[in-house]
Amino acid sequence: MRYAVTGGAGFIGSNTVDEIVRRGHSVVVLDDLSGGKEENLAEVRNKITFIKGSITDIEIVRKAFHEADYVLHLAARTSVPRSVKDPIETSRVNIDGTLNVLVAARDARVKRVVFAASSSAYGETAELPKTEAMQPSPISPYGVSKFVGELYAQVFGRCYGLENVSLRYFNVFGPRQDPGSPYSGVLSRFITCFLDGAQPVVYGDGEQSRDFTYVENVVQANLLACEAPGASGKVFNIGTGARITLNQTLRLLEQITGKSIAAKYDPPREGDIRDSQADIALGRSILGYDPRVAFEEGLRRTCDWYRAHHKPSPAA
Numbered sequence: 520m521r522y523a524v525t526g527g528a529g530f531i532g533s534n535t536v537d538e539i540v541r542r543g544h545s546v547v548v549l550d551d552l553s554g555g556k557e558e559n560l561a562e563v564r565n566k567i568t569f570i571k572g573s574i575t576d577i578e579i580v581r582k583a584f585h586e587a588d589y590v591l592h593l594a595a596r597t598s599v600p601r602s603v604k605d606p607i608e609t610s611r612v613n614i615d616g617t618l619n620v621l622v623a624a625r626d627a628r629v630k631r632v633v634f635a636a637s638s639s640a641y642g643e644t645a646e647l648p649k650t651e652a653m654q655p656s657p658i659s660p661y662g663v664s665k666f667v668g669e670l671y672a673q674v675f676g677r678c679y680g681l682e683n684v685s686l687r688y689f690n691v692f693g694p695r696q697d698p699g700s701p702y703s704g705v706l707s708r709f710i711t712c713f714l715d716g717a718q719p720v721v722y723g724d725g726e727q728s729r730d731f732t733y734v735e736n737v738v739q740a741n742l743l744a745c746e747a748p749g750a751s752g753k754v755f756n757i758g759t760g761a762r763i764t765l766n767q768t769l770r771l772l773e774q775i776t777g778k779s780i781a782a783k784y785d786p787p788r789e790g791d792i793r794d795s796q797a798d799i800a801l802g803r804s805i806l807g808y809d810p811r812v813a814f815e816e817g818l819r820r821t822c823d824w825y826r827a828h829h830k831p832s833p834a835a
């Protein structure tokens with residue numbers, strides 16, 4: 520099989536590419552390296568085709584999808600706070616870029632497109648856990664852009680017969696997540712703070728909760744979604760079905776690292792939601808999704824990875 524992975528040099532994309540290569544398939548990665556890094560692909564670099572380019576350029580997207588069986592579309596501007604600051608740029612990449620991906624996939628007659636959607640589509644709907652039947656109500660430009668991507672994917676199914684699956688990932692964490700800025704995934708920032716002996720910053724009171732999902736579970740979902748019968752045109756939650764507060768994760772990190780560091784509590788950020796938890800029954804039944812790596816195990820593995828790969832910042 521031949522896979523094309525947009526955003527394949529990023530955190531989730533590169534972990535997905537590793538698994539595709541491990542299974543013996545061929546992969547073309549399209550990434551503009553605006554957020555990802557070529558070094559994320561170092562272990563598989565001579566086994567894949569890498570194209571540096573943007574999904575906003577449809578000719579490059581067409582080149583990347585030539586003869587592809589499956590497209591995994593993960594390229595995006597991924598930061599919620601940045602989308603609040605610059606909604607036009609988020610829309611240009613996440614909405615216009617996704618449209619290019621769908622047009623190019625349709626024209627290349629790929630078997631299916633799997634779209635990296637997001638739990639942020641749910642917004643502040645109070646009910647937990649979130650089920651796919653709930654009405655999405657995003658509260659950030661990023662959330663809107665991800666929801667529009669799902670709608671476009673489904674419309675391409677209806678209008679052009681393009682098979683599509685959207686996976687709403689819930690707060691993914693694991694090796695290669697970039698801890699480099701206040702916009703980065705919260706666990707990557709917390710872990711590197713603990714390793715550096717620096718103070719982690721919590722936005723809000725720390726009692727907000729998330730369904731943190733280890734990346735290996737998401738990779739499994741991505742590859743199941745390519746082939747699962749009966750999945751096309753559908754949206755699936757990809758989480759663990761549980762949730763944990765930020766304060767609880769800090770206590771766990773104290774246990775894992777053997778360090779005790781008091782967090783700094785700053786005001787909550789605009790666009791951030793309070794609680795999040797996935798109902799994963801639909802993905803279990805139709806995709807055969809089974810999140811095998813539990814939160815604490817994932818946290819330990821992620822700490823081990825950062826211990827081996829993270830270079831402390833000069834300021835720490």
Ligand SMILES: NC(=O)c1ccc[n+]([C@@H]2O[C@H](COP(=O)([O-])OP(=O)(O)OC[C@H]3O[C@@H](n4cnc5c(N)ncnc54)[C@H](O)[C@@H]3O)[C@@H](O)[C@H]2O)c1
Pocket residue numbers: 525526527528529530531532549550551552553554555556572573574575592593594595596597612616635636637638665687688689690691692697704
């Ligand atoms: N990490 C999470 O918790 C999470 C949750 C929900 C959804 N998602 C979605 O999963 C996908 C992957 O996220 P990630 O966490 O790996 O982030 P990431 O930033 O590590 O990966 C995104 C990749 O897309 C690339 N990219 C950005 N703009 C591009 C463009 N115009 N053309 C080509 N490539 C471009 C970046 O260089 C990067 O490699 C994204 O679509 C994101 O919205 C992530």
